Amino acid sequence: MKRATSDFEKDPPSIQSYYEGTTLSNRKRGSYGFRFQDRSYKYLVNLWNIGWELQSSTDYCWDGNERDEIGKLIFQYTLSGTGKLEIEDQSYTLQKGQAFIVSIPSNHRYYFSGGSEPWEYIFLTLYGLEAEKAWSYITKRTGPILDIPPDSPLINSIFNIYKETRKENVKDAYYASALSYRFLMELIRFTKNNTNQDVIPTNIKKAITFMEDYLDRDLTLEDISEESNLSRYYFSKIFKEQVKVTPMQYLTQLRIKKSTYLLLQTNKTINEIAIEVGFKNGNYFNKVFKKSLGVSAGEFRKDNGHNFMDYIVTE
Known part of the structure; x- marks a missing residue:
């Protein structure tokens, strides 16, 4: 029998393919958690959850010191509208094309502060030793905010994970780890390429x-x-x-x-x-x-x- 080819084995689809012919109201959003029973192998990085959401209520607020997901690392990318991030003594307005990265627990809070346009974003939560190393590497080089073009391989990668999840192809921890690692490498590559080359005198x-x-x-x-x-x-x-x-x-x-x-x-x-x-x-x-x-x-x-x-x- 011929095995079906998963999207992980193809080039990640362009983000535009998720937007063509869609409006804010009919995009295929949702959030998914991953709780695999197989713990026989200590994965270097793995998925905790992923989601594509639209927030229009000011009740939406997450405090990094009041959550139970200890050791988790969050990447959240703004697709439209604006959100807010407060971290340590700094406050940021999150615009379209901007992502933030935070770890749990830490002194941060992100929320929707209201406005005429809802906050639309895609997020990914990882855990594992390599993810922790990557978050440390990135925040030392860029801080918590990254400006990322929507057609970049990094954003295509997170949408590819979302699409694979929606198609129910992420059925075990091994595949979830492979997808996570691919995203992590794209994140590190993006950080390195955009903090070295453009600033060399x-x-x-x-x-x-x-x-x-x-x-x-x-x-x-x-x-x-x-x-x-x-x-x-x-x-x-x-x-x-x-x-x-x-x-x-x-x-x-x-x-x-x-x-x-x-x-x-x-x-x-x-x-x-x-x-x-x-x-x-x-x-x-x-x-x-x-x-x-x-x-x-x-x-x-x-x-x-x-x-x-x-x-x-x-x-």
């Missing part, structure tokens, strides 16, 4: 381009910092803050990445490749290559050459 970007363009040269920290028009000390400090590695570590990553391509796609000798990516000789190149990837350049070429790969993805 122009002079740091200029230095990165310089390294990429002159990879075959014997570049020094002095050469690279000069290109950025910053002092060597200040350049190193800012580069590490923005890119999370030192300039010379980043240069090494670029060299190793290009060398993996040359090893797989050309017949050049290891010594020729070493020179082309900026190393003085093959011996030193081999030493750095093995430290980075765990195998020598020769072993890498031998082990991977028959796998028809064009590139190796590295950090």
Whole structure:
């Protein structure tokens, strides 16, 4: 018998597919809880509940210190209207396209404060060690509020979970955990991509381009910092803050990445490749290559050459 393909195995549907031809009154909303009996495996992340709701009553209010769901982590994304979040000493108005993340218990309160338009949102509650780590990582980088385009893979991912739930495809903790982990990775990727790339100063970007363009040269920290028009000390400090590695570590990553391509796609000798990516000789190149990837350049070429790969993805 041919097995039906679940939506988890396909690309998540666009959020627009849930909105086309619908109005506020006829969208397929609802909320669902997950209470699986199988506890034989300690899941790294799993679903507690998910929902798509429309609130028009000011009675809607959740206080993070008065709830029973200890250890749960909430992601809630505004689709239309506005809501309010108070957390610690800060107050936020939640507009369309904004999400908040909070944990239970914590000093927060979110609610509908009234107005002419109801607050429409989709929410997800997770639990587990990896979810806790992710929430900590995200709040340190962005705080509790995220601005997320409605057509982003992250929002498509949460709607995919909702759709799978409505279709009654989420029948066990294993599938629920797989969906949760996929959402969590999209959340981390979104956070990383939107807190690093857009804020890198122009002079740091200029230095990165310089390294990429002159990879075959014997570049020094002095050469690279000069290109950025910053002092060597200040350049190193800012580069590490923005890119999370030192300039010379980043240069090494670029060299190793290009060398993996040359090893797989050309017949050049290891010594020729070493020179082309900026190393003085093959011996030193081999030493750095093995430290980075765990195998020598020769072993890498031998082990991977028959796998028809064009590139190796590295950090």
